[in-house]
Amino acid sequence: MGIFMRNYNKPGKGVDENAPGSEGVVLFFEIYIRKFWKLIQVNLLFCLANIPAALIIFFLAGVFSNAVFASFPTEVAGIAGLSGPDFTNPDYLIIYRAIDIGIRAAVTILFTVFWGSGPAYAAMHYVLRNYSREEHSFILSDFWDALKDNFKQSLAVFVIDLIFMFLFFYGAFFYSSRDGIIQYAKYLVYCLFAFYTISHLFIYPLMVRYRLKFTQLLRNSALFAIASLPYSILVILILAALTLGLWYVGFFMMSTAALTSFLAIYVVAMLVLLNSTLGFIVSFNAERQIRRHIDEKAQIEEKAVFDKNSKMENPRKLY
Numbered sequence: 001m002g003i004f005m006r007n008y009n010k011p012g013k014g015v016d017e018n019a020p021g022s023e024g025v026v027l028f029f030e031i032y033i034r035k036f037w038k039l040i041q042v043n044l045l046f047c048l049a050n051i052p053a054a055l056i057i058f059f060l061a062g063v064f065s066n067a068v069f070a071s072f073p074t075e076v077a078g079i080a081g082l083s084g085p086d087f088t089n090p091d092y093l094i095i096y097r098a099i100d101i102g103i104r105a106a107v108t109i110l111f112t113v114f115w116g117s118g119p120a121y122a123a124m125h126y127v128l129r130n131y132s133r134e135e136h137s138f139i140l141s142d143f144w145d146a147l148k149d150n151f152k153q154s155l156a157v158f159v160i161d162l163i164f165m166f167l168f169f170y171g172a173f174f175y176s177s178r179d180g181i182i183q184y185a186k187y188l189v190y191c192l193f194a195f196y197t198i199s200h201l202f203i204y205p206l207m208v209r210y211r212l213k214f215t216q217l218l219r220n221s222a223l224f225a226i227a228s229l230p231y232s233i234l235v236i237l238i239l240a241a242l243t244l245g246l247w248y249v250g251f252f253m254m255s256t257a258a259l260t261s262f263l264a265i266y267v268v269a270m271l272v273l274l275n276s277t278l279g280f281i282v283s284f285n286a287e288r289q290i291r292r293h294i295d296e297k298a299q300i301e302e303k304a305v306f307d308k309n310s311k312m313e314n315p316r317k318l319y
Contacts, residue, residue, distance in 0.1 A: 028284050032277075035131050041139050042127050043276035049120035049147065053158060054108055057117065060162065061107035063169065065100045106247070109270065111165065113239055113278050115200045118158030123147035124276065126208040128283040150207055153214060157203060168193045198225040198232045205286035210302055228289040235285045239278055 032039070069076060069085075076099060077084050080092040087093060111117065116125075126146030130137040168189060175186035202221040206212065212220065225232050250262040266274075 028281075031131060031134065031284070032280065038131070038137075038139065039276040039280065040273055042124060042143070043273050044271070045139065045143055046120055046124040046275055046279075047271050049123065049143070050112070050117055053117040053120060054112070056162070057108045057111050058104045060165075061104040061111075062100070063166065064107050065103040067169075067173070068099070068103060069096070110243060111161070112275070113243055114197050114236075115161045115165075116154075116157065116204050119147050119151045119154045121279075122150040122154035122204050122208055124279055125204040125283055126150070128276065128280050129205060129208055129287065131280065132284045132287040146208055153207055153217065154204070156214060157207075161200075164196060168196075195222075195225070198229075198236060201225060201232050201235055201282055202286050202289070205283055205290070209290070224286075224289055224293060227293050228285075231285055231289060235281060238281055242274070242278060 073085050074083070076095065077086065077092060080086075080089065080095050082089060082092055085092065085096075087096070112121065116122070123143045123146040127137045127139055127142055130142070171189040172186050172193075175183055175189060177183075178185075199218075199221045202224040203217065206221055206224070207217055246266065250259055250266070254262055
């Protein structure tokens with residue numbers, strides 16, 4: 001039986017006398033403030049564990065960098081005061097390398113924020129899931145246990161994401177360069193890209209919570225994305241504001257001196273807090289949507305949690 005059959009005729013859940021009085025945005029900030037220092041620890045651990053995946057994305061992102069230089073050679077050279085590319089010119093080389101590194105770094109950040117980055121991202125979401133449910137978490141041990149438990153599925157998702165990154169890129173590039181009615185197929189690629197991105201708001205939260213086959217994981221993530229589309233779009237907009245929005249402000253509304261300081265602060269924020277903050281936004285929303293749409297009668301196993309006191313694995317009950 002699927003886990004996505006919402007029963008509109010069942011009675012309400014009632015009120016748990018131990019449940020917190022706050023809900024929604026208020027509860028989000030209450031948890032966020034209470035777990036602020038824990039989020040910093042989670043962020044630092046994630047950045048360390050995510051180095052292999054980040055390096056892979058950074059390397060492959062050279063495709064995007066090359067596309068920019070191929071599409072705008074004159075504009076890039078113009079920044080150095082040249083009429084065309086000249087790799088013998090030191091000023092051009094500096095600008096070329098700066099743009100190349102900037103594009104690769106931007107793709108790496110956006111890929112991680114919107115799609116995730118495999119095992120380390122799954123482990124981070126397990127800890128953040130516990131915080132979203134207002135449950136305790138032993139950061140280091142829970143992170144490591146979740147990384148091992150979800151390694152195969154999260155790695156498979158990561159590999160598929162890398163493949164789809166290139167498929168979407170080349171698909172949009174191919175159809176945009178065509179003439180006639182076929183060029184409008186690029187909008188289909190854009191729509192598929194948007195839906196694929198929204199589905200990722202649930203892939204990792206469902207992965208760390210339920211024992212699902214890989215096809216079930218992808219299917220139910222897509223169904224949750226559709227059922228909670230307004231909330232999903234809102235989360236995507238928040239993530240975009242904290243990445244693309246801040247970058248826009250930095251690059252187009254700040255002086256060169258201010259931009260340098262901004263980039264330094266942003267890099268530090270990514271290393272210290274921003275990854276876990278963005279992940280917590282995704283996790284908090286996913287937890288609420290799962291509660292709203294889950295079929296409580298579904299025969300689906302929720303993953304066991306390692307009990308540090310009893311040294312036994314205790315399965316959690318479905319909401």
